[in-house]
Amino acid sequence: MNxxxxxxxxxxxxxVHLGRMAVFLGAIALNTVRPPWRLRRFAGELFDVGVxxxxxxxxxxxxxxxxxxxxxxxxxxxxxxxxxLGAVVGLSLVRELGPVLTALLVTGRAGSAMAAEIASMVxxxxxxxxxxxxxxxxxxxxxxxxxxxxxxxxxLNALFIGFALFGGYLVGVQLLGVDGGTYVTSMENAITxxxxxxxxxxxxxxxxxxxxxxxxxxxxxxxxxxSGVSAATTGTVVTGSVAILLFxxxxxxxxxx
Amino acid sequence: xxxxxxxxxxxRMPLSYPRVQEDPAKSGLExxxxxxxxxxxxxxxxxxxxxxLDCSFARGRISVIMGGSGCxxxxxxxxxxxxxxxxxxxxxVAGEEIGALAERELFRVRERIGMLFQYGxxxxxxxxxxxxALPLREHTTxxxxxxxxxxxxxxxxxxxxxTGALFPRQLSGGMRRRAALARAIVTDPEIVLCDEPxxxxxxxxxxxxxxxxxxxxxxxxxxxxxxxxxxxxSLRMANQIVFLVDGRxxxxxxxxxxxxxxxxxxxxxxxxxxxxxxPENGP
Numbered sequence: 001m002n003x004x005x006x007x008x009x010x011x012x013x014x015x016v017h018l019g020r021m022a023v024f025l026g027a028i029a030l031n032t033v034r035p036p037w038r039l040r041r042f043a044g045e046l047f048d049v050g051v052x053x054x055x056x057x058x059x060x061x062x063x064x065x066x067x068x069x070x071x072x073x074x075x076x077x078x079x080x081x082x083x084x085l086g087a088v089v090g091l092s093l094v095r096e097l098g099p100v101l102t103a104l105l106v107t108g109r110a111g112s113a114m115a116a117e118i119a120s121m122v123x124x125x126x127x128x129x130x131x132x133x134x135x136x137x138x139x140x141x142x143x144x145x146x147x148x149x150x151x152x153x154x155x156l157n158a159l160f161i162g163f164a165l166f167g168g169y170l171v172g173v174q175l176l177g178v179d180g181g182t183y184v185t186s187m188e189n190a191i192t193x194x195x196x197x198x199x200x201x202x203x204x205x206x207x208x209x210x211x212x213x214x215x216x217x218x219x220x221x222x223x224x225x226x227s228g229v230s231a232a233t234t235g236t237v238v239t240g241s242v243a244i245l246l247f248x249x250x251x252x253x254x255x256x257x
Numbered sequence: 258x259x260x261x262x263x264x265x266x267x268x269r270m271p272l273s274y275p276r277v278q279e280d281p282a283k284s285g286l287e288x289x290x291x292x293x294x295x296x297x298x299x300x301x302x303x304x305x306x307x308x309x310l311d312c313s314f315a316r317g318r319i320s321v322i323m324g325g326s327g328c329x330x331x332x333x334x335x336x337x338x339x340x341x342x343x344x345x346x347x348x349x350v351a352g353e354e355i356g357a358l359a360e361r362e363l364f365r366v367r368e369r370i371g372m373l374f375q376y377g378x379x380x381x382x383x384x385x386x387x388x389x390a391l392p393l394r395e396h397t398t399x400x401x402x403x404x405x406x407x408x409x410x411x412x413x414x415x416x417x418x419x420t421g422a423l424f425p426r427q428l429s430g431g432m433r434r435r436a437a438l439a440r441a442i443v444t445d446p447e448i449v450l451c452d453e454p455x456x457x458x459x460x461x462x463x464x465x466x467x468x469x470x471x472x473x474x475x476x477x478x479x480x481x482x483x484x485x486x487x488x489x490x491s492l493r494m495a496n497q498i499v500f501l502v503d504g505r506x507x508x509x510x511x512x513x514x515x516x517x518x519x520x521x522x523x524x525x526x527x528x529x530x531x532x533x534x535x536p537e538n539g540p
Binding site for chain 1: 335338340360361363364365367368370371372374375376378379380381382391392395396437440
């Protein structure tokens, strides 16, 4: 009975959180179109999310591409289809690995930092300080961060895929001896703009919105204590990662991208 | 320091909200309640903070809120600011019941209030200059030159003339609080709420802030509500003291409370003054 009650309470809390998150998302959307436009703050956040994530995204992209090249070659050779290496690497990166891995990386680096920053602003009463100056913290702090995540994610995804394709090319063509022209041609023939590239863009935009929402919400609703900051940070990474994987399945199932 | 002549209410800037321009003593408004608590109850979980709190804070006065640690001094200020809402009862600020207002409507009331938080609450990502300039940039149409002028004047007033380019993390706790005070008063609000403004300050700066409060009060008619443990400065500057004990308020002039029949109240003042006069504290 006790377990049942706990389960019920958890389910209830989950639904309450979802509802609050929807209201929070509405507030962000409303503040996005409400002047004044905080372009300087948005640019600063874009730098924090985008530029500061470049190194990790590019390095990870190149590594993932290289591993994919190696694994793909080994597998394809069994079927005598090593000439399709470019198509396999390209399709798996563009359709699936690029957006998902980029989102996971950005959640770990920028999402957690975002949540921690907002949570520490809660702890040090900075958000209350803004309210006392009649400045809406969602307008001043949250919206530029969430928007920066939304805008940065597709760009980081593109970079990840670009570096991964390069990594795959290096391993496949330079190291394993697949013909360069064949590699590129099979990739070009396999990847379509309206299906695969549009799909990766759709996924990365949705993931960007998701991570931005979760990171800002967890920070904004955190307890005003040091444990609140750590809970917000951990919560962002865990919830964000699970949500990315769940939404990835949903998007793939619904739209086949 | 002639704040009235030079400050934002000096007639140069169009602020977006109504301001107190008149001298309350001359206008006959002095003594009118600007903040009122009526039968306020508040609990945090099992802990009861206020149990039928009734008190009022007069316009154009310096009111000091005193009491033992954890008696609800900061919470009382946060209720005035609309950051905490009572479980029951009414909190009326400048004629508006705070509990009945939505967050956006509260902004209208908060434009008349400046608040100094206990730890400053300055924005980490902005310099001291930008922190103090923020309310002016958000709510006025002042030019950057006028804002720079105004911010510089306020920083001088709180004894931080050369700190504009620094970030809050580069200042000590006491300096941060003084910078936050500059931000709280930069728009010359009607009511200024100060949470422990003297905590961590050296005696010279305690006197400086006391003098600043007196100037704000006398020249601009600003109502100051200050929480403090610092009995000597409270006795020097307060027109009214609200002493919180057992979730209720005992109100009166400094002299009345110092000689209160309630032993808990009189004892608090006696203990603090004895501690200040003890030989260990020096001459």
